[in-house]
Amino acid sequence: xxxxxxxxxxxxxxxxxxxxxxxxxxxxxxxxxxxxxxxxxxxxxxxxxxxxxxxxxxxxxxxxxxxxxxxxxxxxxxxxxxxxxxxxxxxxxxxxxxxxxxxxxxxxxxxxxxxxxxxxxxxxxxxxxxxxxxxxxxxxxxxxxxxxxxxxxxxxxxxxxxxxxxxxxxxxxxxxxxxxxxxxxxxxxxxxxxxxxxxxxxxxxxxxxxxxxxxxxxxxxxxxxxxxxxxxxxxxxxxxxxxxxxxxxxxxxxxxxxxxxxxxxxxxxxxxxxxxxxxxxxxxxxxxxxxxxxxxxxxxxxxxxxxxxxxxxxxxxxxxxxxxxxxxxxxxxxxxxxxxxxxxxxxxxxxxxxxxxxxxxxxxxxxxxx
Ligand code: SF4
Ligand code: SF4
Numbered sequence: 001x002x003x004x005x006x007x008x009x010x011x012x013x014x015x016x017x018x019x020x021x022x023x024x025x026x027x028x029x030x031x032x033x034x035x036x037x038x039x040x041x042x043x044x045x046x047x048x049x050x051x052x053x054x055x056x057x058x059x060x061x062x063x064x065x066x067x068x069x070x071x072x073x074x075x076x077x078x079x080x081x082x083x084x085x086x087x088x089x090x091x092x093x094x095x096x097x098x099x100x101x102x103x104x105x106x107x108x109x110x111x112x113x114x115x116x117x118x119x120x121x122x123x124x125x126x127x128x129x130x131x132x133x134x135x136x137x138x139x140x141x142x143x144x145x146x147x148x149x150x151x152x153x154x155x156x157x158x159x160x161x162x163x164x165x166x167x168x169x170x171x172x173x174x175x176x177x178x179x180x181x182x183x184x185x186x187x188x189x190x191x192x193x194x195x196x197x198x199x200x201x202x203x204x205x206x207x208x209x210x211x212x213x214x215x216x217x218x219x220x221x222x223x224x225x226x227x228x229x230x231x232x233x234x235x236x237x238x239x240x241x242x243x244x245x246x247x248x249x250x251x252x253x254x255x256x257x258x259x260x261x262x263x264x265x266x267x268x269x270x271x272x273x274x275x276x277x278x279x280x281x282x283x284x285x286x287x288x289x290x291x292x293x294x295x296x297x298x299x300x301x302x303x304x305x306x307x308x309x310x311x312x313x314x315x316x317x318x319x320x321x322x323x324x325x326x327x328x329x330x331x332x333x334x335x336x337x338x339x340x341x342x343x344x345x346x347x348x349x350x351x352x353x354x355x356x357x358x359x360x361x362x363x364x365x366x367x368x369x370x
Contacts, residue, residue: 020051020081020093022050022051022095025045025047025049026049026051029045029046030044030045030046035124035125035165038124038125038127038164038165039054039120039122039124040053040100040104040121041053041055041124049095050096050097051093051095052094052095052097052100053092054091054092054121055085055089055121055122056089056090056092056107056119056120056122057088057117057119057123057130057155058088058089069110069118070082070090070119073103073107074092076106077092077094077099078093087129089123089129089130104121107119107121120162122162125165125170126168126169126171127162127164127165127166127167127170128161128171128173128313129162129171129172131173131174132173132174132184133147133177134147134175134177134178134181134183135147136149141251141254142178142251142254142255142262143177143178143194143263144194144196144263144267144297145177145194145268145270146297147177149300149302150175150305150306151175153300153302153303153305153306154192154302154305157310158310167316168321168322168329169322169323170325172189173191174188174190174192175191176192176193178193178195178196178250179194179196181193185273186273186276186287187278187285187287187288188273188288189274189275189277189327190272190288191272191273191274192272192305192309193270193271193272194268195271196249196264196268197249197264197369197370198267199224199247199262200251200261201261202241202259203260204237206259207257207259208237210258210259211256211257211258211259212257216257217240219252219253220253221252223246224243224245224247225241225242225243225253226240226241226243240257240260242260249267269295269297270294270295270305271290271292271293272291272292272305274288274291274312275289275326275331276327277325281323282324283327283331288327289350291312291342292308293347293350293370294349311343312344
């Protein structure tokens with residue numbers, strides 16, 4: 001029996017405490033919404049109430065100063081309410097058109113030293129919203145590419161499409177810095193995936209000291225890792241052997257054993273996948289397919305990756321029908337035509353090796369052997 005007055009759950013407070021009044025009053029009673037202009041949505045409720053949302057681009061990592069400024073804007077216009085979306089966009093909500101216009105103009109007027117926008121308004125409808133992305137070189141242990149770096153470079157090149165809606169349909173892009181894919185790469189119009197092309201290095205001197213060898217063995221999804229004994233400094237020691245043919249470079253064994261580092265300057269890079277989506281408009285939701293097998297990491301601005309993504313989007317924009325997502329367009333014209341129109345090279349690295357005939361198509365598996 002719970003003790004009276006005892007607080008047994010100190011988790012987050014209930015979400016509806018944080019609703020703006022117009023959301024609270026009309027919860028579950030919304031009729032429809034429209035996009036009034038890039039970055040501005042209007043939701044209309046059964047009661048006739050309207051909620052205007054202004055969406056601005058954010059970053060995955062923000063300074064406290066930047067967040068304070070966002071909160072000051074929310075205090076000034078929105079009773080202190082604002083929300084973050086899964087794409088690191090920030091949404092401000094107000095209940096009148098005049099309020100929306102004043103808020104939008106204020107956001108557009110805030111710049112870095114009179115230069116680029118601090119809070120660019122956009123990311124809605126048939127444009128490019130912010131990229132979903134993962135942790136990158138600093139914050140995870142298995143990345144094959146960075147996250148914030150290539151995302152910043154790619155979004156800089158696509159910025160005009162963040163602020164407009166000239167594309168045939170929404171364009172959603174994601175980046176995952178390894179094939180564990182913490183980002184929504186498999187179901188995005190364009191997915192950028194970090195890939196390793198070499199198996200983990202084995203630091204025999206440390207395997208038995210830093211690792212539980214059975215854990216590293218059982219962590220491997222393809223049974224490529226086995227325990228072994230090797231000669232080291234004149235003694236037999238316990239270590240690990242990796243069967244390279246079976247390794248799909250996932251890095252799981254490194255998660256279990258720090259003596260199996262997998263990052264490699266030459267082997268690592270990025271693959272591009274296209275055609276995924278979660279929407280069921282025109283066609284069912286679908287997985288994306290690999291259309292570029294490997295692009296080397298080119299920090300700090302990833303020029304080849306950026307140019308290739310921009311090129312795919314321009315070819316899609318020039319050829320797709322209105323409302324057609326990238327994958328719907330490619331399927332309507334045929335993937336052969338997709339490769340012809342984009343000029344991307346079709347190589348054997350793109351052929352899938354699944355056994356099931358349903359998957360005899362471009363590579364969707366984790367096997368990116370080179
Ligand atoms: Fe780490 Fe891979 Fe996730 Fe990137 S995608 S954060 S490397 S597990
Ligand atoms: Fe197995 Fe993945 Fe390690 Fe390769 S990287 S040995 S597939 S766990």
